[in-house]
Each structure stands twice: as structure tokens, then as C-alpha cells.
Amino acid sequence: MRAVIFPASLVEIAKLVGAGDKIAGVNEEIKLDYCLPDFRDRPVVGKYLQREKLTYWDILEELRPEVIMDFEIDTLYSIDELRAFAERHNAKLALFDIVKVEDLFPITQKIADLLDGDPSTLLEFYRRHLEGIKEISSGVEERRKVVMLYRGINVVTQTNVLSDAVEKTGAEYMGKLPTHRKVIPVPFEEFLKRFSEADVLILLTSVLTSEEKLKRIRDEMLDSSEWRKVKAVDSGEVHILGSAIDRNSFMRWSPRIIPGIYQLGKVIYPDLYPDWEPVARELYRLCGVER
Template identity: 25%
Template structure:
């Protein structure tokens, strides 16, 4: 139970505060960094890339040992074929299975000394938490370790750019483009299938990422909102920004046809007295989905879209 609570805290921290920092930081109303056109050629070293904080980062030679500070970066690295080079991951990493064999470097606050002791050539950090770990990241740089802060991605295009960035920094640019193209192809196929759903038949969906007393949902500018649009479903909280906290009264007033929880809370929602007249509850259309698939900005986001599609429209997406 303690580990579950820590995981929920991590998710809400990344989704909520990462979003706030992205909006209120030094780069207000700007993308984290200028996005370059995709390049398919393999990167030569040394290579300089612009990271998620807009800083130029130079990697002198192809990294042999990599530490990842956040699960999404780890998943991207493994998809790029870099699993054997990963020597350290966060306490929250759980995919792929091989991460269980890697050294753990901490949770919300990583262990600087532990990271340095692993002697990595490259550390993959993340913009959502970089503001809170500025001193620690600087210690790594002072120790001669290249630190790449990956974008705080909020859209599929942002995720593609994150994959491209890590690919270029690690000499796997061609593989990165292959992954990106595969994701785009699958997403377009899902969108095409969803076109058969008429507007009047589109399900009104409430997505709950954290339960009472602090109920959080997904508004516009999030992966989940983009996913729902892709499958022709309506996000009832789509008029809100980012990952807002919503009162129970307001959530009930949305009267959703389908309720999705990302923390395993379907039964809890069904048992709430105040929700008994909500269409989704009355019709028992309350479901749990894998939070990692719909919240981690990596290659498995497409699996998240597929899971939402099959859950909301089982007759169409079989």
C-alpha cells in the first residue's frame, strides 16, 4: 500500500506540477526547445543537441553506460535497443522486465552519489522534475557526466521529438525514426477506424487519475485528451487545462457515459453514493486502465490508445 501511494504521488507530481512548471517557468508560452526537422542519418560523435530546457548539450562519444531518472526515458532507451547500456533506473521503473536487474538510484529525489558511483557517460533527466533537482543535476555535470534533460512532453508530437532527441544523443537516430514512424502508422489506423463513430454516438468520458479527497482528471493539452479525440470520444473535462483537481460535485455534474480510472479505482467509483445516478455508474461502465500506458510519454502510448478504444467502444475495436 505504501508503494502504491508513492506511485500515485509520483504520477500526480509529474502530471500536475510538471505541467505547472512547463507553463510558469522561464519559457512561458514557449515550447521547451526549438523542434528540429527529423533526421534519419546516424549521428556522429561528438554531437550537440538542444535539450528540454533549451540548453545545448554535447556528448563527446557514443555513451556506453546510461542512467535514467524517470520511467518514460527508460522505456524509450530500451525501445532504442539501449537496454544493455542502462546501468541505473529510478525506484518507480517497472518496464520492461529487465529493469528489475538494474541498480536503483532513488525516487522523486535521486541519489546523486549513487548515480556518480555507477560512472555513467550519460544521464537521462526530465524537464518535469529538473527544476526541483537543479543542484543534483549540476553535481552530475561537475563530475564530468553528460546530462540530457528530455522534454516535458504533453502531446504525441512532443513524444516523437523526445524519442528523436534520445536517439540522436545515443547514436540510434535511425532506430528512433523507425519507432516514430511505427507509432504514427498505428495511430492513424486507429483514427481511421474511429471515423465510423457518428458524433451523436460519441461517448462522454470522465478520466480520473487520482481519487477523493483530491480528485484529479485530464483536461486539454494532455495525452489522455488527445487519445480520446483520436478514438472519437468526448472528454467531459476537455474545457479544463492540464491535470486539474475537480470537486466531486462537478465531476458528477458532467454525467459521463463512461468512467476510466488510471489507479485501479473502478470499484471505489461504483460504490460512491453521490455517483449512483451518473449514467456510467448506473450502466456499470466504469473501468480501470493501465496508468503507465496512458501517462508515460514513450513508445507504449499507442498501446494506451488501443486500450482506451477497446474499453470505450468494444464493438468497434475488438
């Protein structure tokens, strides 16, 4: 079995179900992924750019994969070429979307089935922690209002699993916008109209935007009389969380979102949620990168 898996998030799942040896090709971003050091020497079949995906079709042709996996995000790039390639080479094409955290269960099972892996340990990890989070969130007395942003007032929407992760903490996610896009730019004036009552504003890092850049942006926001019209900014509730692929980035479409919910909970309800670090270490032990 030879599989090509484009997103690092799906490689993470494949590794955790014990099927890493089936992966013949990966995306270039894998070289930066803390959880996946053992895939850095695999053939590179593409990379994600800011608003599109670049595929190395010649490498894909050489590998002749039997299974190809990717996210189905039609607003970011077209998958028509990938469909055509899979049909031409009689390869199975598995396309995934993750809107709710619970979507990890069928996605993990599907990847395990395709690659002859064992999902039991990972599924139990999800189940145990989601039950624990539900118990903690039942103690929330006030549903704080939260908005998440990527650099440039790009709002995370309700179709993005990160919004559901916020709601899992017991908070209310405000970014319910009339779009099926995962992230959407919002003009500043519209942002003020929609989100001025936000209690918590979360700025997200990415492969393209470092924590240091976001710290400068946060300082500018806190010093801005216009931004202080947003309740969260005026009260200093502007936080930075990782959505890249370094060790402390858990705002991901992958098993990392489980410690990510604890991380969100600690930011939104600091007196209610425990430290997220032990959950992160547990996941990284399963990944084999920490003891």
C-alpha cells in the first residue's frame, strides 16, 4: 500500500493509527511539523501557498500512489485535477472536511480502514478527553463571547472546527457569518458592528505569521482608540494561540485540537480549566516525540 497524504493534519492521524509506513509522499510543510519528524525525508508532492495549493505532478506520477488523501476545501483550491489524476491511475481518493471536533472520529476510522491501521488508542484519547471537557464546561456560568482572527482581520467562521473547539469550552463563538468559507476577511467597520461585544479576542499564528508578529499587532490594537471600541480589546482580553505546526500550536484540524480545547479553556475560563500541557504531552507521547 502506497499512500500520498497532503495535509500534515491527516499524516498525524495516519501515524497515530500505526500506518505511517504506508505514506510514500507528503507536503513540504511536514518538514516544520514538531509531531512528524520521521516524515521529513519522504518525497515531497506539494505545498500550500497563502491562497492555493501547489502540486508536484511529476513526483506524484513517479510514486503511483494507491491512496491519495486531502482536505476538500473548494474555496482554497480546486480538487478537479486531483480527482482526474486518481481516476487516471485507479487510485482511491479520500477527501475530508472537519467542521465539528467529533468529525475526528469517522475521519480517524476511515484513514485506519484505508491504510490497515488500528484507531482504537486514538479514538479512546478523543473520547476520554471530550467527556472530561464536557464535564468541565457544565460548570460554566456565563457564556463568554469569543472571536478568532488570523492576521489582517480574517475571521474564523462557523464552518471551521476551531469555532466548535471554542464552543466545547462552554463559550459562545461569535463568528457565525453567511458563508461556507473556513476563514473570511471582514472590513474593520463591519467587524466593529458584528463583534464589538466580544469578551475575548484570539489572534492565531500560522506558518506565515509568527507569534512575534502577532505580539506587535496585539500591541498596536491595545494602543488603538478604534480597536478599543471592541470590548475584548478595551479590557485587555486579546490572546495569541498557535495555529502553525510548532510544538505549542494546537489550533489545528487534527488530534492536536484536543489539547487545543484545554488551551482555549484556560484562556477563556482561566479559573475553571486545568493546564493544557499534560494533555499535550500525552498526545506527543502517542506521536513518539516525547516521553
